[in-house]
Amino acid sequence: MQLKNIAPRYLKTVNRLLFIITLTFPLFLTAEEIVLSPSYLPEGSVLDLTYNPPLDPYYCDNNPELCKVIETSDIPKFDMTPRATNGQWIAFWTFQLLDVYSTSRALKYDCVTEINPLFTESPSDARLVLTKTLLLVPGLMYNDYWKEVTPNELNDTNMVYSIVVANNFRLLNKAKQYCNKIR
Secondary structure, eight states: OHHHHHHHHHHHHHHHHHHHHHHHHHHHHHHIIIIIOGGGSOTTOOOOOOOOOOOOTTHHHHOTTTSOOOOTTSSOOOOOOOOOOHHHHHHHHHHHHHHHHHHHHHTTBTTOOOOOTTSOSSOOHHHHHHHHHHHHHHHHHGGGGGGTOOHHHHHHHHHHHHHHHHHHHHHHHHHHHHSOBOO
8 A cells, every 4th residue: 555655756756856857957068068168268267256245234224225125015914724633633523423323322212312403303324324424525525625624613613512422422321221222
């Protein structure tokens, strides 16, 4: 499995290197022939390619017309939104699975009914999974919305679902003690 992942990366790296070499190699030849070749210099002369500009820490104070202040209104403003972490997404999907599992197990007792208006009082396991999938997956995949979910939104959602799952397991434990199993 790792070889499949390494081969495309290796080929991509090789392709990039070949592309860079193809573009830059002729430039190296040209630069060497024209600038660095001693045949273009008069005999006995030496090129001095050193560059030592004077450092003036007060240059902009002394030459304000040359040092223009960057206007902040010209710089576009971007909203920096942190992304939800993988751990938050793992918790989210774990709570979704636990919600379906605990609801399915609790509905096997005669004293438990589903109060979610999207379901009947006793939906099948397939309907629980199908409804949750059809509601969550397209909503998150549309326009890559899952990339825009903020950590705070996902934390709030995970908190709500942790309470839902805890309530489902509480009802399941009570149903095991006091109710009859029908399925």
